[in-house]
Amino acid sequence: MTTVLKLGGSVITNKDSPETLDETALDSALDAVADAWQEGGDGDGRGDLAIVHGGGSFGHHHAAERGVTATEGTRNARDAVAIHDAMSRLNREVVGRLHDRGVDALPVGALSVASRDADGALDLPTRGVERMLAEGFCPVLHGDGAVQSGVGVTILSGDDVVVALARSLPADRVGLCSTVPGVLDGDGAVVDRIDRLSDVEGALGGSDATDVTGGMAGKVRTLLALPVPAHVFGPDELDAFLDGDSPGTLVAGGE
Amino acid sequence: MTTVLKLGGSVITNKDSPETLDETALDSALDAVADAWQEGGDGDGRGDLAIVHGGGSFGHHHAAERGVTATEGTRNARDAVAIHDAMSRLNREVVGRLHDRGVDALPVGALSVASRDADGALDLPTRGVERMLAEGFCPVLHGDGAVQSGVGVTILSGDDVVVALARSLPADRVGLCSTVPGVLDGDGAVVDRIDRLSDVEGALGGSDATDVTGGMAGKVRTLLALPVPAHVFGPDELDAFLDGDSPGTLVAGGE
Numbered sequence: 001m002t003t004v005l006k007l008g009g010s011v012i013t014n015k016d017s018p019e020t021l022d023e024t025a026l027d028s029a030l031d032a033v034a035d036a037w038q039e040g041g042d043g044d045g046r047g048d049l050a051i052v053h054g055g056g057s058f059g060h061h062h063a064a065e066r067g068v069t070a071t072e073g074t075r076n077a078r079d080a081v082a083i084h085d086a087m088s089r090l091n092r093e094v095v096g097r098l099h100d101r102g103v104d105a106l107p108v109g110a111l112s113v114a115s116r117d118a119d120g121a122l123d124l125p126t127r128g129v130e131r132m133l134a135e136g137f138c139p140v141l142h143g144d145g146a147v148q149s150g151v152g153v154t155i156l157s158g159d160d161v162v163v164a165l166a167r168s169l170p171a172d173r174v175g176l177c178s179t180v181p182g183v184l185d186g187d188g189a190v191v192d193r194i195d196r197l198s199d200v201e202g203a204l205g206g207s208d209a210t211d212v213t214g215g216m217a218g219k220v221r222t223l224l225a226l227p228v229p230a231h232v233f234g235p236d237e238l239d240a241f242l243d244g245d246s247p248g249t250l251v252a253g254g255e
Numbered sequence: 256m257t258t259v260l261k262l263g264g265s266v267i268t269n270k271d272s273p274e275t276l277d278e279t280a281l282d283s284a285l286d287a288v289a290d291a292w293q294e295g296g297d298g299d300g301r302g303d304l305a306i307v308h309g310g311g312s313f314g315h316h317h318a319a320e321r322g323v324t325a326t327e328g329t330r331n332a333r334d335a336v337a338i339h340d341a342m343s344r345l346n347r348e349v350v351g352r353l354h355d356r357g358v359d360a361l362p363v364g365a366l367s368v369a370s371r372d373a374d375g376a377l378d379l380p381t382r383g384v385e386r387m388l389a390e391g392f393c394p395v396l397h398g399d400g401a402v403q404s405g406v407g408v409t410i411l412s413g414d415d416v417v418v419a420l421a422r423s424l425p426a427d428r429v430g431l432c433s434t435v436p437g438v439l440d441g442d443g444a445v446v447d448r449i450d451r452l453s454d455v456e457g458a459l460g461g462s463d464a465t466d467v468t469g470g471m472a473g474k475v476r477t478l479l480a481l482p483v484p485a486h487v488f489g490p491d492e493l494d495a496f497l498d499g500d501s502p503g504t505l506v507a508g509g510e
Binding site for chain 1: 333365368369401
């Protein structure tokens with residue numbers, strides 16, 4: 001039972017201040033991860049859990065300063081490395097705090113392994129991550145820079161990493177822990193379950209409104225295409241998700 | 256014309272003192288690299304050059320302290336990350352100094368991308384490195400930790416990375432810049448050319464003497480199996496190699 005868990009950048013960092021952790025939220029999330037990891041696995045105290053975290057105030061700040069986005073790349077390596085190193089600093093905080101909690105976490109940087117073709121199709125070889133899981137490690141990936149043919153180094157979001165990883169491993173369950181308690185309907189209530197985009201199109205503003213809704217329509221569309229169920233929930237529900245419950249919104253996808 | 260250049264850890268670091276650069280030798284080597292990179296390529300001032308560096312006093316110190324070798328692994332993630340982070344610190348010195356010289360260098364960490372099966376066969380997907388080269392970047396890889404099935408995290412040498420990279424890209428030329436001026440015969444003279452191991456077996460002490468000869472017999476055997484010519488030379492000959500000359504010893508391999 002392999003789980004891919006995304007910890008949103010806005011959950012674990014303070015987005016208003018460059019390179020600042022939300023220490024309380026981060027430690028609380030990693031406590032939940034450590035509990036689940038030590039209870040999981042095949043009785044060896046090492047759960048089958050891969051973690052992906054977003055950039056929050058570490059990645060976005062450096063990317064925005066340099067005008068680098070998911071589609072606008074840079075061929076200036078110093079700029080690309082500045083973005084990557086900021087993400088690596090956040091990654092080392094997450095990995096180090098997992099070690100403090102007894103979780104054998106290993107850092108995996110997407111810049112070293114992921115790339116996109118000229119059409120934006122992502123190549124993310126995962127044999128190394130699979131072997132880390134099989135050896136009892138907890139791989140910790142993150143949003144990062146990634147080279148794209150014809151464009152230079154662009155931003156690869158944590159969500160993109162989650163989707164590629166979930167397909168390739170393959171994962172049995174996917175969880176996205178963000179600052180909202182789930183996908184919200186027009187009245188601000190959490191939608192329990194989404195089987196197709198038309199279920200929530202009205203509330204999310206239709207397919208043209210991706211930006212307005214903070215990317216939730218695009219996120220739901222992507223999750224629906226996954227071959228496994230995905231759960232969207234808030235930080236308070238992380239324990240429940242890791243216990244096997246179905247908090248927040250279930251995006252049923254390939255179920 | 257893609258070139259893979261290995262900068263030996265003993266060339267660019269002071270092996271006697273933990274985590275100490277040989278600043279003079281490193282800067283001199285990177286000056287040569289920068290000259291070649293800016294003159295190379297398809298007239299765009301960006302040469303097709305991938306660099307791999309060894310661990311020197313950064314990697315070996317931490318690996319030895321923790322008893323981790325190419326065959327003895329660890330399942331303690333903190334130990335694995337300590338070794339990886341030390342290598343990353345050396346990598347950032349190399350990458351940063353290349354930026355200072357106008358070379359668009361990008362770091363590539365093998366821990367994120369490489370792994371070995373239970374028999375030790377290396378999997379090193381290189382599409383990302385290929386795309387970096389095509390986009391005009393200079394990828395800089397290094398010896399690192401890598402997960403191996405059944406063993407945990409072991410040491411992946413810079414030489415192993417060179418060989419996997421040269422095969423997979425594929426490279427047209429391979430250069431190994433170490434502290435010796437080439438493969439030496441029994442009298443300490445540089446052998447010009449090696450077409451088969453029997454050419455130098457006597458001087459290298461035969462196939463059982465890998466350790467005694469500092470790994471040179473094993474290195475020659477590996478280079479002979481490459482589909483491209485490999486050159487083994489000292490730091491003073493780096494300019495000549497990058498100019499297309501054939502300094503030191505040519506291990507003809509698949510020529």
